[in-house]
Amino acid sequence: MSLWDDIKALAEEVKAPLTGLSITDSYSRQPRVTIQYPDVRRPLSRRARWRHVLNRYENGLEKCIGCSLCAGACPANAIYVKAAENTAENRVSPGERYAEQYEINMIRCIFCGYCEEACPTQAIQLKDIYELADDERKDLIYTKEMMLTPAPEEE
Amino acid sequence: MAETITQAPETVNLTIDGKKVTVPKGTLLITAAFQAGADVPYFCHHPRLKPAGACRMCLVRIEKMAKLQTACTVPVSEGMVVDTLSPEVKQAQQGILEFLLINHPLDCPICDRGGECPLQNMTFQYGPGVTRFIDEKRHFPKPVPLNDYVSIDRERCIQCSRCTRFQAEIAGDGALAIESRGNSAVIAPFSLDGFQSHFSGNTVELCPVGALLSRPYRFQSRPWEFHSTDSVCSMCGVGCNIAVQTRTNQLMRVNSRLNEDVNEEWTCDTGKFEQYWVNSEERITTPMIRRASVLKPCSWDEALTAVAEAFSSAAKSSSNTVAGIGSTRTSNEEAYLFQRIFRTALGSNNIDHRMHDFPIRPMETSLAAIGEAKAIVAIGFDPKQYLPVVWLRIYKAISNGNATYAHVSSVDDPAVEAALAVGEGAILLTDDHIASADLDKLTKRAKSAGAKINVLLPDNNSWGAILMGVLPDRLPSLQPVGNGARPKFEALWGGPVPDKPGLATWDILKAGAAGDIRALYVLGSNPVASFPDRDLAASALEKIPFVVVQDLFLSESAQYANVFLPASSFIEKAGTFTNIEGRVQPFGAAIRPVGDSKPDWQILSELYARLGASAPFFGPADIAREIAHSADKNTFAGDRR
Numbered sequence: 001m002s003l004w005d006d007i008k009a010l011a012e013e014v015k016a017p018l019t020g021l022s023i024t025d026s027y028s029r030q031p032r033v034t035i036q037y038p039d040v041r042r043p044l045s046r047r048a049r050w051r052h053v054l055n056r057y058e059n060g061l062e063k064c065i066g067c068s069l070c071a072g073a074c075p076a077n078a079i080y081v082k083a084a085e086n087t088a089e090n091r092v093s094p095g096e097r098y099a100e101q102y103e104i105n106m107i108r109c110i111f112c113g114y115c116e117e118a119c120p121t122q123a124i125q126l127k128d129i130y131e132l133a134d135d136e137r138k139d140l141i142y143t144k145e146m147m148l149t150p151a152p153e154e155e
Numbered sequence: 156m157a158e159t160i161t162q163a164p165e166t167v168n169l170t171i172d173g174k175k176v177t178v179p180k181g182t183l184l185i186t187a188a189f190q191a192g193a194d195v196p197y198f199c200h201h202p203r204l205k206p207a208g209a210c211r212m213c214l215v216r217i218e219k220m221a222k223l224q225t226a227c228t229v230p231v232s233e234g235m236v237v238d239t240l241s242p243e244v245k246q247a248q249q250g251i252l253e254f255l256l257i258n259h260p261l262d263c264p265i266c267d268r269g270g271e272c273p274l275q276n277m278t279f280q281y282g283p284g285v286t287r288f289i290d291e292k293r294h295f296p297k298p299v300p301l302n303d304y305v306s307i308d309r310e311r312c313i314q315c316s317r318c319t320r321f322q323a324e325i326a327g328d329g330a331l332a333i334e335s336r337g338n339s340a341v342i343a344p345f346s347l348d349g350f351q352s353h354f355s356g357n358t359v360e361l362c363p364v365g366a367l368l369s370r371p372y373r374f375q376s377r378p379w380e381f382h383s384t385d386s387v388c389s390m391c392g393v394g395c396n397i398a399v400q401t402r403t404n405q406l407m408r409v410n411s412r413l414n415e416d417v418n419e420e421w422t423c424d425t426g427k428f429e430q431y432w433v434n435s436e437e438r439i440t441t442p443m444i445r446r447a448s449v450l451k452p453c454s455w456d457e458a459l460t461a462v463a464e465a466f467s468s469a470a471k472s473s474s475n476t477v478a479g480i481g482s483t484r485t486s487n488e489e490a491y492l493f494q495r496i497f498r499t500a501l502g503s504n505n506i507d508h509r510m511h512d513f514p515i516r517p518m519e520t521s522l523a524a525i526g527e528a529k530a531i532v533a534i535g536f537d538p539k540q541y542l543p544v545v546w547l548r549i550y551k552a553i554s555n556g557n558a559t560y561a562h563v564s565s566v567d568d569p570a571v572e573a574a575l576a577v578g579e580g581a582i583l584l585t586d587d588h589i590a591s592a593d594l595d596k597l598t599k600r601a602k603s604a605g606a607k608i609n610v611l612l613p614d615n616n617s618w619g620a621i622l623m624g625v626l627p628d629r630l631p632s633l634q635p636v637g638n639g640a641r642p643k644f645e646a647l648w649g650g651p652v653p654d655k656p657g658l659a660t661w662d663i664l665k666a667g668a669a670g671d672i673r674a675l676y677v678l679g680s681n682p683v684a685s686f687p688d689r690d691l692a693a694s695a696l697e698k699i700p701f702v703v704v705q706d707l708f709l710s711e712s713a714q715y716a717n718v719f720l721p722a723s724s725f726i727e728k729a730g731t732f733t734n735i736e737g738r739v740q741p742f743g744a745a746i747r748p749v750g751d752s753k754p755d756w757q758i759l760s761e762l763y764a765r766l767g768a769s770a771p772f773f774g775p776a777d778i779a780r781e782i783a784h785s786a787d788k789n790t791f792a793g794d795r796r
């Protein structure tokens with residue numbers, strides 16, 4: 001092998017990393033796709049389906065009437081509703097019936113949104129609240145108090 | 156000889172939707188249509204009620220008739236050609252539903268009937284889908300209580316009159332009526348005191364909408380959420396077949412179940428609404444042992460060991476110093492095991508369940524036969540109060556067969572004489588408080604007249620306790636302890652059985668008060684409250700050094716207990732009850748035992764093991780198998796479905 005051949009081989013060796021670096025360089029000029037979570041958060045689609053909230057009417061009454069239709073529609077059997085009767089002293093929702101206890105087991109929920117679809121009063125909605133991780137199973141059973149939007153006076 | 160020719164039942168041939176059917180003469184067209192497989196929607200029709208034609212839902216086209224006819228009121232006739240599918244009929248069905256819904260609130264999501272509502276189903280299947288009615292609907296105050304158990308939501312009522320007809324035709328009290336007419340018609344109690352009936356709960360099941368509602372069940376569950384288990388009512392000796400509906404390990408609702416021989420499809424209000432004690436917060440669900448004169452919670456092992464030691468040491472000194480008082484409410488399996496433990500492990504016949512002496516006499520007719528009687532006299536008790544569903548049979552005889560009925564206090568009443576004069580077909584009903592002398596007298600008179608006597612026992616397993624041998628002088632199947640059947644039981648139970656009759660309840664309590672009993676087992680009964688001489692019962696339990704009470708609640712007798720064993724209710728276990736007719740009926744476990752409580756059979760089985768029995772029983776079916784093996788056929792046959 002001649003000296004010339006050696007020089008050519010050396011040039012190849014030097015060129016390879018430079019080519020690589022130039023690709024890196026070209027990408028470094030493109031717009032970034034990663035974000036600095038949790039300091040920066042990606043905006044979600046309006047129809048994103050994450051954790052549920054239980055809505056209220058403007059006058060503060062709960063929309064949920066404790067009808068259990070959401071629980072009936074849920075394919076994962078994740079919802080438990082225990083209903084009770086509204087009284088003059090304790091009016092929670094319009095009409096006769098309200099949910100005394102309302103629980104969703106978020107480990108079971110598959111975020112299909114059927115509950116939202118079944119609800120006759122639009123009381124339950126899946127919103128963009130996606131930070132649901134926890135290391136305690138019990139804490140993943142969301143209670144009514146955890147999901148209810150704050151009452152107007154509490155805001 | 157014309158009258159000897161047996162007549163074939165008269166039949167009628169007709170065509171329904173092109174299908175030929177033959178039915179007995181007098182059949183209603185709707186029944187014939189069902190037989191032909193046609194689907195005729197209806198609300199007010201009910202096979203046990205008289206036709207009303209109130210809801211107009213069952214309109215059908217009958218050839219040669221100008222207008223559509225209600226199938227539930229028209230009897231079939233020869234050659235009738237009926238159409239249930241024509242566009243005209245469809246249009247009528249849609250029209251009727253639109254009309255029924257004009258004033259209907261359609262608040263299905265909060266309606267207790269939603270999910271099992273005939274109006275929902277019919278609207279879904281036959282309804283128009285839209286309404287043209289845009290005006291304000293009729294409004295009434297939402298549910299108004301009618302009595303302790305039933306309330307009415309008048310907005311939802313479709314005036315089908317099933318409820319009023321039930322009260323008038325089946326319950327015989329006419330407690331509900333339609334008030335006003337037309338648009339203002341509402342269902343209201345006939346009496347100013349409200350809905351006075353022992354059978355009001357049946358109207359809740361009959362109502363085809365959510366107008367008549369159960370108050371205890373209100374908003375407790377939706378029909379698709381509970382689990383329904385076949386069971387038998389625990390409240391009286393009739394043994395109505397019920398469905399126990401449970402959710403979150405609690406009783407939600409009791410519905411009736413069909414059994415033509417027992418309760419048809421009815422129950423009384425006690426059965427439907429008074430069994431919520433199973434959910435009671437006051438139930439004791441941990442074993443307790445008396446320490447320094449207070450009952451303190453302890454482990455099962457501790458409690459059972461204490462019981463086993465006390466009983467075996469007392470029995471060792473003399474088997475006459477132990478005694479057991481059983482109950483008329485535990486299952487057959489439990490009653491059987493209880494007496495087996497006393498007779499074999501403790502060698503004692505001191506076992507009884509009676510709170511007073513009464514004649515042990517099976518019913519001479521079936522329950523259903525009461526509905527066909529020609530004359531009925533209830534002597535010394537009111538069937539409506541005591542065994543309510545028996546009253547429904549009595550009223551059936553009154554209304555169908557024009558039977559005479561009287562409710563008298565003494566066997567010498569002229570009404571008894573009048574009934575006996577009827578002879579065959581007369582049925583005398585009495586309860587366990589009748590004096591033996593009176594019963595003997597009555598038996599003689601009834602026998603010569605051809606009448607029947609039924610001695611009705613009160614509790615859900617009164618007969619079971621008797622037939623399982625919870626008696627001081629009888630082994631299972633009413634075999635006297637002294638006679639030839641004993642060796643059979645000795646072989647089966649693997650040990651000697653004492654051949655001398657033991658002490659009856661009253662003698663046990665007397666011996667207890669005199670200091671002759673050292674250990675007493677009170678299983679599911681409450682002598683301090685239910686023995687006629689309460690002072691004697693209290694002083695006996697006070698005096699007896701070791702008393703164990705096995706019950707659901709801290710009863711009066713439990714105040715004297717050294718050990719309290721928490722038992723499970725009948726919906727937490729499986730087993731069988733024997734009703735007043737001697738019919739053995741199975742019931743299933745609907746929920747898990749509440750807290751640390753255990754079914755009576757399990758407590759007894761675990762105790763039996765501690766008393767040195769060789770093979771424990773692992774389930775009620777094990778015990779039932781042994782009973783079926785040992786008892787004679789008549790004791791443990793019946794409805795083992």
Ligand code: SF4
Binds near residue numbers: 109
């Ligand atoms: S989103 Fe789907 S799985 Fe989750 S609770 Fe609702 S119905 Fe159930």
Ligand code: SF4
Binds near residue numbers: 066122
């Ligand atoms: S969230 Fe909606 S569907 Fe669920 S119980 Fe409440 S009102 Fe009914």
Ligand code: SF4
Binds near residue numbers: 261262263266268365
């Ligand atoms: S009665 Fe039936 S149709 Fe009427 S509100 Fe109740 S469930 Fe709905």
Ligand code: SF4
Binds near residue numbers: 312318362363364
């Ligand atoms: S209350 Fe019910 S059963 Fe009675 S008439 Fe109205 S709809 Fe019929």
